[in-house]
Amino acid sequence: MVIFVVLPLILIVMYAFQDGTGHFTLSNITRFFTDSDSLSTFALSIEVAIENTLICILLGYPAAWILANRELNRSAVTVMLFIMPMWINALMRTLATAELFNVLGFTLGKGTLLFGMVYDYLPFMIYPIYNTLLKMDKSYAEAAEDLGAPPMKVFWKVTVPLSMPGVMSGVLMVFMPTVSTFAISEFLTNNKIKLFGTIIQENINSSMWNYGAALAFIMLIIIGITSLMGGSDNSEAEGGLV
Amino acid sequence: MAKDYIIDIQHLSKSFGGVKVLDDINFYVRRGEFVTLLGPSGCGKTTLLRQIAGFIAPDEGKILLDGKDISGIPPYQRPLNTVFQRYALFPHLDVYDNIAFGLKLQKLPAKEIEARVKKMLKMVSMTDYEDRSVESLSGGQQQRVAIARALVNYPKVLLLDEPLAALDLKMRKDMQLELKEIHRKMGITFIYVTHDQEEALTLSDTIVVLNEGRIQQIGTPTDIYNEPVNCFVADFIGESNILKGRMIRDRRVAFIKQEFDCVDEGFGENVPVDVVVRPEDIYFTTDPAKCQFKAKVNSCTFKGVHYEMWVDTESGYELMIQDYDPYPVGTEVMLYIDPDDIQVMHKERTRNVFDAKVTDSGHVEMLGQSWDCEVPDGFAAGDEAVAEVRFEDVELLDHQEDGKIAGEVHFLLYKGDHYHLTILTEDGDHIWVDTNDIWDKGDLVGVDIPAKGIKLIRRND
Numbered sequence: 001m002v003i004f005v006v007l008p009l010i011l012i013v014m015y016a017f018q019d020g021t022g023h024f025t026l027s028n029i030t031r032f033f034t035d036s037d038s039l040s041t042f043a044l045s046i047e048v049a050i051e052n053t054l055i056c057i058l059l060g061y062p063a064a065w066i067l068a069n070r071e072l073n074r075s076a077v078t079v080m081l082f083i084m085p086m087w088i089n090a091l092m093r094t095l096a097t098a099e100l101f102n103v104l105g106f107t108l109g110k111g112t113l114l115f116g117m118v119y120d121y122l123p124f125m126i127y128p129i130y131n132t133l134l135k136m137d138k139s140y141a142e143a144a145e146d147l148g149a150p151p152m153k154v155f156w157k158v159t160v161p162l163s164m165p166g167v168m169s170g171v172l173m174v175f176m177p178t179v180s181t182f183a184i185s186e187f188l189t190n191n192k193i194k195l196f197g198t199i200i201q202e203n204i205n206s207s208m209w210n211y212g213a214a215l216a217f218i219m220l221i222i223i224g225i226t227s228l229m230g231g232s233d234n235s236e237a238e239g240g241l242v
Numbered sequence: 243m244a245k246d247y248i249i250d251i252q253h254l255s256k257s258f259g260g261v262k263v264l265d266d267i268n269f270y271v272r273r274g275e276f277v278t279l280l281g282p283s284g285c286g287k288t289t290l291l292r293q294i295a296g297f298i299a300p301d302e303g304k305i306l307l308d309g310k311d312i313s314g315i316p317p318y319q320r321p322l323n324t325v326f327q328r329y330a331l332f333p334h335l336d337v338y339d340n341i342a343f344g345l346k347l348q349k350l351p352a353k354e355i356e357a358r359v360k361k362m363l364k365m366v367s368m369t370d371y372e373d374r375s376v377e378s379l380s381g382g383q384q385q386r387v388a389i390a391r392a393l394v395n396y397p398k399v400l401l402l403d404e405p406l407a408a409l410d411l412k413m414r415k416d417m418q419l420e421l422k423e424i425h426r427k428m429g430i431t432f433i434y435v436t437h438d439q440e441e442a443l444t445l446s447d448t449i450v451v452l453n454e455g456r457i458q459q460i461g462t463p464t465d466i467y468n469e470p471v472n473c474f475v476a477d478f479i480g481e482s483n484i485l486k487g488r489m490i491r492d493r494r495v496a497f498i499k500q501e502f503d504c505v506d507e508g509f510g511e512n513v514p515v516d517v518v519v520r521p522e523d524i525y526f527t528t529d530p531a532k533c534q535f536k537a538k539v540n541s542c543t544f545k546g547v548h549y550e551m552w553v554d555t556e557s558g559y560e561l562m563i564q565d566y567d568p569y570p571v572g573t574e575v576m577l578y579i580d581p582d583d584i585q586v587m588h589k590e591r592t593r594n595v596f597d598a599k600v601t602d603s604g605h606v607e608m609l610g611q612s613w614d615c616e617v618p619d620g621f622a623a624g625d626e627a628v629a630e631v632r633f634e635d636v637e638l639l640d641h642q643e644d645g646k647i648a649g650e651v652h653f654l655l656y657k658g659d660h661y662h663l664t665i666l667t668e669d670g671d672h673i674w675v676d677t678n679d680i681w682d683k684g685d686l687v688g689v690d691i692p693a694k695g696i697k698l699i700r701r702n703d
Contacts, residue, residue, distance in 0.1 A: 139330035142297060145317045146324045147344035147395065157343075161334040 012220070015213030028214030038199060038215070045196035048110075049178035052117040053125075056174050057167065059118065060125035064166075065159075067126070068133035079130065086123045091183050093120060098187040108189050116188040117178055124177075125170040132166025133159070176223050247306070248273045248431050249294065249399060254303035256289055261670075263289050265455040267303070271399070271433060271448075276425050278434045278442040281452035282478065287435045288327075288403055290452070294433065295324050295401050307398065323392035324401040328408065329384045331376040337363075337387050338372035344395040362390040365424060382413045389424065399431045406441065418444050439479045443467065451475050467520075472587055473655055473662075476518040481550075483524075483561050485658045487517035487586065495586055498658065499557035500535060502579060506586040516587045521550070521564040523583035526575055533576035537561065539569045553577070559658035594636065594674055598629035598698065606696065610669055611646050614693040621698060628699045633662065633676035635695030638687045645688020649673065651681045665689055 019025045032038050066072050067079050085093065097116050098108070106112055136159070144158045145151075182197035191198070196219060203212035249271040256264040264286045271277045279287040292298045294305055296317035304311045312320055323344070331340050341362055345355045363369045366386035376384060385405060392400055405421075406414045422445055425432050436442055442449050443463040451458040451466060451474075459471045470476035473484050487497035489509040495502055497517045509515060527533055537553035540560075549568040553561055553575065569575055598608035602623050606615045621627060642648035652666035663681060665673040673689055681687065 137328075137330065139326050139328060140332060142317075143324070143326055143330040143332070144343070145297075146295060146322075147391070148318050148347045149343075150316075150318050153347060158332060162332075164334075 009220075012213045012216050015210050016217040017214075018210055020210060028211050029218070031211060032215060032218060041194050041199055042196050044193070045179050048113065048117070048193075048195060049175050051114060052121060052178045053171055053175045055114065055118050056122050056125040057170070060122055060170060061129055061163075061167070063122075064126045064129035064133055067130050082126055083123055085119075086127075090120050094184050094187050101188070108192065110189070110193060112188045113185055113193055116184045117181070120184060121174040121178060124173040128169040128173065129163060129166040132163045136162055172227055176227065179223070180219055246272055248275075248308060249433070250304075250306040250309070251290075251294075252304045252306065254290070254293065254300050254305065256286075256293065256298065256301050263455050264293075264300075267455075267457060269450055269457060269460055271431060274429050274431055276422075276432045276434065276445060276447045278436060278446040278449045279452060280436060280439060280442040280449050280478075281458075282437055285452040286455040287437075287452050291324075291401050291403055291433065291435045294399075295322060296320050321398045322401055323395050323397040324403065325385075325388050325392050325405045327403045327405065329388040331384055331387055331391070333375075333377055335376070336372065337368065337374050337376060337379070340376060340387055341372075341391045341394050343391065348395075358394050359390075362394045365393070365427070366390045366420075381409055382417065385409065385417060389421075393424070393428060393430065397430065399433055402432060402434045404436055405434075407436075407438075414441070421445065443479070451478065453478070469585055470518055470587065472590055473516055473518075474653070476516075476585070476587070477655055481521050481562060481564070483519045483521060483658060484655055485517045485519070485559065487515045489513045489515045489586060493581075495584060498535065498555050498559045498561075502534065502584055503581040504584040504586055505581050506584075509586065509588070514589050514592055516589055518585040518587060519561070519579055519583060521562040522548070523579060524561060524563045525578055525580075526563075526565060526567075526569065527578055528576065530576065532578050534578040536574060536576055539571050539573045539575060542568050542571055544568070560656075561658060591674060593633065594631040596629045596631065596671075598627045598696075600625045600627060600698070606698065608696075609647055609667065609671055609673075613646070613691060613696060615696045615698065616693055618698055620700075626701055628701050630697045630699060631673075631691055631695050633674050635691060636665075636673055636675040637690045637692065638663075638665070638675060638677060638679065638681065639690060640687070642686050642688045645690045647673075647689040649687055649689050651683055651685040651687060654681065654683060 016028055017024055017026065019027065063082065067082065073079070094116055097119060098112075101108060101112050140158050140162060141154050144154045149157060179195075180197040180200070182195060182201045185191070185193050185195045185198055196215070200212050200215045200219070203209075203215065247270040251267055251269055254264055254267040255262065267290060279290060281287045289298060293300050296312070296315065300313060305313055307320070307322075332343065335343070338359055341359045342355050345358060350358075359372070360369070363372060366389055368383065368386050368390065371379070371383065371387075376387060379387065388405070402421075406417050409417060418441060421432075434442075434445060443466075446463055448460065449463055449466050450460050453474050459466055459475045461469075466475065466479055470479060470482075476482045476484055485497045487495050489495050489506070489512070490501060491511045492507040492509075493504055495504045495506070495515065495517060535555055535557070537555040539551050539553050541552045543550045545564070548564045548566055551563045551565065551569060553563060555561060563577070596608045598606045600617055600621045600623055601607050601612060603617050604614060605612050606617065606627070606629060607613070608629050615629075637645075639645045647667050647669075649665040649667040651663055652672070653664040655662045660676050660678050661681065663675045663677060665675055665687060667673060667689065675689075
């Protein structure tokens with residue numbers, strides 16, 4: 001725990017507030033807020049992450065609902081089919097997707113980027129929602145129906161609100177990693193579109209450890225704030241992945 | 243007359259996976275009545291209620307509401323509401339929104355919704371709780387909200403599925419009284435499901451006793467208590483002494499090896515019957531002229547209001563007696579029973595009857611097994627026959643694998659000097675057994691029938 005979590009965090013913070021010679025400085029942080037390139041990349045990352053998350057919800061919720069419905073899905077095998085891609089290394093899947101687009105002659109750009117992201121992150125949305133729906137006491141839906149709600153109303157007034165914890169943990173698991181992703185944008189747009197993760201990686205690759213660490217630190221802070229906002233009222237979110 | 247029935251259930255049957263859960267159910271509910279479906283767990287009562295609510299479709303039969311068949315109508319279109327066993331209050335809504343849920347779906351004006359919700363909150367004594375989250379309420383309070391949520395829609399019939407089962411005893415008693423009061427005030431018909439016979443006796447206008455998917459008896463609480471139609475009802479409702487008897491002639495019955503006057507007629511002469519005597523109906527006397535039989539007290543336990551005593555009669559039977567005055571263990575007592583208090587019931591069966599097939603001169607096949615048997619002359623291999631086995635000829639063994647058939651003790655009755663057991667075999671057959679050994683419900687047993695015990699009779703068809 002200490003070696004793998006605390007130590008790297010301390011290192012990130014240390015590097016973020018040092019200049020190349022090891023002296024304390026805030027310039028790395030201020031550079032980000034004054035550099036319009038970094039800021040616009042950051043804004044784009046957030047935008048892509050939001051789009052990706054929304055698409056994942058739109059596709060993932062119905063999928064999870066069908067999987068959790070015993071009348072529509074009687075076997076756990078179908079669930080496995082949806083979850084299985086998670087077992088394959090994301091990099092491998094991304095490379096394969098890129099290759100597929102090349103063969104099919106698609107131009108790599110924002111469309112392919114979003115496709116790749118949705119493809120990579122959809123299982124992380126489906127699974128927590130599926131879990132919440134599966135564990136949901138069926139008597140709530142029955143009670144709503146008993147009180148006069150036709151199936152659509154039952155869905156919107158009871159099933160959806162009660163599955164929000166699952167949706168929230170799905171959002172956390174999709175939104176956060178998308179902000180910092182770089183491999184997908186690299187392979188699926190040929191680096192035409194740069195995301196926040198990309199510039200962190202570029203900085204570190206070109207040995208600009210301090211600025212890279214500062215960017216990572218800013219991202220951590222933002223992720224921390226969002227997960228606090230999202231996670232505060234679902235600390236017991238039932239949809240945990242593991 | 244039929245118009246007076248708000249619910250009329252005709253020939254309703256339901257099977258799950260080949261097992262008949264409900265078998266030809268017929269009963270009706272009068273407008274404004276409080277009807278209880280009473281039975282042990284697994285008797286089909288909840289399935290029946292869920293069919294009325296519309297969550298389960300019947301295989302056969304009809305459910306009439308105000309004379310119209312509602313079998314094909316989905317739950318949300320039925321003018322009925324349910325109080326669920328575990329309340330099923332919506333955790334994402336507060337008390338007010340839970341109760342208003344049905345009214346909002348009907349798109350009533352906000353003012354009317356508010357007025358009706360407030361009225362309901364008052365009815366269930368939950369005013370001031372409207373903004374509370376339902377998870378912050380106690381079990382009893384949740385129960386009240388669940389009742390209000392259902393009643394606020396003014397359903398034609400309120401269905402209640404063991405609504406008090408999760409409450410502690412004291413709370414349950416209070417809620418029983420309140421439910422009765424709500425029923426009286428609202429004038430809505432209640433159909434109530436419970437396994438608690440005392441609750442059923444307290445609340446109901448009419449009780450429908452169910453067991454193994456069949457209606458055993460329908461009647462008022464006093465009818466059911468005083469005149470049970472069979473051993474199951476007698477045993478399930480209240481305490482009772484159930485004894486083997488013989489109807490000598492009208493108004494004369496023999497049990498515990500002596501004759502008594504009774505009030506039952508029409509059984510015929512010299513017919514085997516079962517006799518029920520409630521423990522509070524056996525009286526102590528000091529007057530030798532009144533004494534019908536003598537016994538010795540073998541245990542005496544204080545039960546709060548009364549004492550429960552077990553006595554051994556001179557004829558070798560054990561009876562339970564309840565009385566306000568205790569008699570110490572070992573006391574010789576003189577006892578009598580009023581003719582009015584002897585309830586005579588038709589015997590449901592006098593022996594086991596199985597379908598059998600002769601395989602050779604020494605074997606028959608029945609209950610899916612081959613048995614040694616003294617096949618009488620006149621039977622040839624391949625003949626279909628009926629095998630009769632007396633209750634006392636069936637042997638029960640401690641281990642399932644020691645018997646020819648494996649089974650489970652499904653139901654048991656103490657009959658004063660022996661136990662009468664219903665064994666449910668793995669194939670779903672019933673075997674009835676009389677034994678002096680003590681078994682418990684749910685015990686796994688092996689069943690064997692010695693060759694001598696199987697009596698073959700030609701089938702008359």
